[in-house]
Amino acid sequence: MALKSMTLKRVLVVDDEESIQKVVSLSLKMEANWDIVTASSGQEGIAQAELHGPDVILLDVMMPEMDGIATFEALCENPRTQTIPVVLLTAKTRTAEKRLFQKIGVAGVITKPFNPLTLASQIASLLDWPL
Amino acid sequence: MRVLLIDDDDALTALLTQQLTAQNYVVDRVADGETGWAYSSTFEYDLIIMDWMLPQLSGIHLCQRLREQGYGVPVLLLTAKDEQTDKVRGLEAGADDYVVKPFDSEELLARIRVLLRRALTEAAPVLTWGTLCLDPISCEVTYQDQPVALTAKEYALLALFLRHSQQVFGASTLLDRVWSSEEFPSEATVRSHIRGLRRKLKRAGAPADLIETVHGLGYRLKTQSLPTTHDRDLASPVQGDRQAQYLEGLTQAWRAHKGDSLERWNYLTQAAHILRTKGLTEQQRTQAQQMAHSLAGTLGTFGLMEGYRLALQLEQLLQTSALFSANQAAQFQTLVTTLGHALDESPQLVRPLEEEAPHRPKLLVLDVNETPHIRQMTALAVAQGFQTTMAASIESAALSLLPRSQNDDSSLDAPDLVLINLVAAEIDPLLDEPTQHLLLQFISQLTAVRPQLPVLVITPQADFGNRLDLIRRGGAMILEYPIIPSEVLEVITQVIYPGNRGKIMIVDDDAHHLQHVTQLLQPWNFQITPLTNPQRFWALFNEVMPDLLVLDIEMPHINGFELCQVLRSNPQWQHLPIIFLSIHGDAAKQNQAFALGADDYITKPIQGKSLAVRLQNRLRRYQACARSRQSPKLAG
Numbered sequence: 081m082a083l084k085s086m087t088l089k090r091v092l093v094v095d096d097e098e099s100i101q102k103v104v105s106l107s108l109k110m111e112a113n114w115d116i117v118t119a120s121s122g123q124e125g126i127a128q129a130e131l132h133g134p135d136v137i138l139l140d141v142m143m144p145e146m147d148g149i150a151t152f153e154a155l156c157e158n159p160r161t162q163t164i165p166v167v168l169l170t171a172k173t174r175t176a177e178k179r180l181f182q183k184i185g186v187a188g189v190i191t192k193p194f195n196p197l198t199l200a201s202q203i204a205s206l207l208d209w210p211l
Numbered sequence: 212m213r214v215l216l217i218d219d220d221d222a223l224t225a226l227l228t229q230q231l232t233a234q235n236y237v238v239d240r241v242a243d244g245e246t247g248w249a250y251s252s253t254f255e256y257d258l259i260i261m262d263w264m265l266p267q268l269s270g271i272h273l274c275q276r277l278r279e280q281g282y283g284v285p286v287l288l289l290t291a292k293d294e295q296t297d298k299v300r301g302l303e304a305g306a307d308d309y310v311v312k313p314f315d316s317e318e319l320l321a322r323i324r325v326l327l328r329r330a331l332t333e334a335a336p337v338l339t340w341g342t343l344c345l346d347p348i349s350c351e352v353t354y355q356d357q358p359v360a361l362t363a364k365e366y367a368l369l370a371l372f373l374r375h376s377q378q379v380f381g382a383s384t385l386l387d388r389v390w391s392s393e394e395f396p397s398e399a400t401v402r403s404h405i406r407g408l409r410r411k412l413k414r415a416g417a418p419a420d421l422i423e424t425v426h427g428l429g430y431r432l433k434t435q436s437l438p439t440t441h442d443r444d445l446a447s448p449v450q451g452d453r454q455a456q457y458l459e460g461l462t463q464a465w466r467a468h469k470g471d472s473l474e475r476w477n478y479l480t481q482a483a484h485i486l487r488t489k490g491l492t493e494q495q496r497t498q499a500q501q502m503a504h505s506l507a508g509t510l511g512t513f514g515l516m517e518g519y520r521l522a523l524q525l526e527q528l529l530q531t532s533a534l535f536s537a538n539q540a541a542q543f544q545t546l547v548t549t550l551g552h553a554l555d556e557s558p559q560l561v562r563p564l565e566e567e568a569p570h571r572p573k574l575l576v577l578d579v580n581e582t583p584h585i586r587q588m589t590a591l592a593v594a595q596g597f598q599t600t601m602a603a604s605i606e607s608a609a610l611s612l613l614p615r616s617q618n619d620d621s622s623l624d625a626p627d628l629v630l631i632n633l634v635a636a637e638i639d640p641l642l643d644e645p646t647q648h649l650l651l652q653f654i655s656q657l658t659a660v661r662p663q664l665p666v667l668v669i670t671p672q673a674d675f676g677n678r679l680d681l682i683r684r685g686g687a688m689i690l691e692y693p694i695i696p697s698e699v700l701e702v703i704t705q706v707i708y709p710g711n712r713g714k715i716m717i718v719d720d721d722a723h724h725l726q727h728v729t730q731l732l733q734p735w736n737f738q739i740t741p742l743t744n745p746q747r748f749w750a751l752f753n754e755v756m757p758d759l760l761v762l763d764i765e766m767p768h769i770n771g772f773e774l775c776q777v778l779r780s781n782p783q784w785q786h787l788p789i790i791f792l793s794i795h796g797d798a799a800k801q802n803q804a805f806a807l808g809a810d811d812y813i814t815k816p817i818q819g820k821s822l823a824v825r826l827q828n829r830l831r832r833y834q835a836c837a838r839s840r841q842s843p844k845l846a847g
Binding site: 097098099100102103104106107110140142170171192193194196197 | 454464465501508510512514516519523
């Protein structure tokens, strides 16, 4: 796959909290000027992923109704979204959980609170994108 | 506006809280005077409403204590007493207003508004320095009309510099003025906060040296003309601009969404109330846990790190406990209250891990009867930042403290201190024989396995024989019940940080020797003020107000004996420990020193450790005496 430049990335942020969507968008815009699409629930996230075909999906783990794991599984079963890498965003910090998340096939896990000045770099390094 | 309501009448406080909350006041409720004191001395309030008749410490006494300790917060006394003499007593004790029960809610709210307005108009006006402004009422700082988001400590430092714009502040003075006695910062902490403050001011466009270092003396505001565009460009590198831009966006987003976090916090407040009365259902517990989890995520993302840590602790408590003990319910309540205060902080950039929170001492409390005095003490400890674990049985304490196998490395996670309560109940404090025996056995076992771990014991039987027995079993400190919770915490702090923060002034005209002594004492973390010129003694002494004085004897102009005599001739300095450090080992000089009021006489050359231990012992006793002089009822 040809490596895209940092400025061309499109990121889908799925979090039920609007405030977190804003902060994540703010950091990614500021650091890498990426294009941001947001969704407030798992269902909306799947729909937006189908519509925009983002380069990566940042997915909150704890959401009401359809949580991050269920959303991830649905994305994997959907032929239009199954190749999009998913990075989980979670406030949980236990190592056991982190291992479990990695085992199900996500591209990476970023723990909240993240460093806003290096969030884009963290994602880029998880996905092996050039900086 | 934040209000502390202290009343043991549940129905009345529920109603009042509802009315005050409807008027947008944030209300903390506590039911007794001692907890009221703990809260009012730990948190900032705009108003305190208290009942006259309170358990443990009456409203009048609490009010007096607040005023004696310099707290100027407006106080409104609520009471059923309506004699003229009572009103006079209340107002003389320091209350600002007095409302007799039963009262009309509208009138009470009107009086509250009047008190708050009065307090605001009496507050200091906006402080300025060029285009830098600090508004003490809104707590906002701006540079060239642009908001500068500061942490509480940075704000306090800046306010101090602006209030005394001509003064140079040494690190130890800043420690005294800006940090509370419950915190344990070092001078490095001051430097790091000054750096943080400079960085933020610079990011806002201010000159990098607006707060300048005066070599060897400290820090002050720099007098200078306003920065030119060129200066400003130099002071704002790209990284700084990006951070400022991000911080501005963060602050806006927080303003727009703070309500969501407050709603979650409100849910946790309700959960804390339910916990105290009947206990949570499984559904309520899960929901509260989710609320705490989401709060942690949000607060961490916005850089409200104190709130983040508290929300994580709440989540953890809800995770581990299906059934809450009375102590855990109290701990939950305190965490929620403290979290409410943390929500008032401003957003900031998430700090890298190495700059994470300062060391928070860990306590393990073994209280088999879950007594109210331990519950209050724990609540206070949590509010003051201790990480507290409760053990309601010897087995659970043993599980965390005694190694399970030879290779057990649980000592890595060991607490800094263990508190063991040998009090059965408030009315009948004596434990039954078998329980007492098991607890004593546990103390022996614990101190044999962990000789370095300080064990503090509270007991109703503190006569000589029992004290001796406990000391032989390895107890480090024995406290006699009854004892008020804040005093237990003071002792805990003393044991964990012996001699720490003690202010020592050393006067010696030999600069080389002075430097040598200061270096020798460095590992003990005292706050040392060295002085080579005895002619500057009085000015510096009054500024530093040391807890201990070390004097050389032979010095030009004024010798050490004369300095000692001047101090001892003043009744205020009768108790101050004075130690002579001299090359003269002859008995005549030593006798003369003791006759003039010296407490100790050390002959040079000195050894670091022995000197430190002698100073530490003196300091500890002096600080304990100072405390009992301040609160004579505790001494009896």
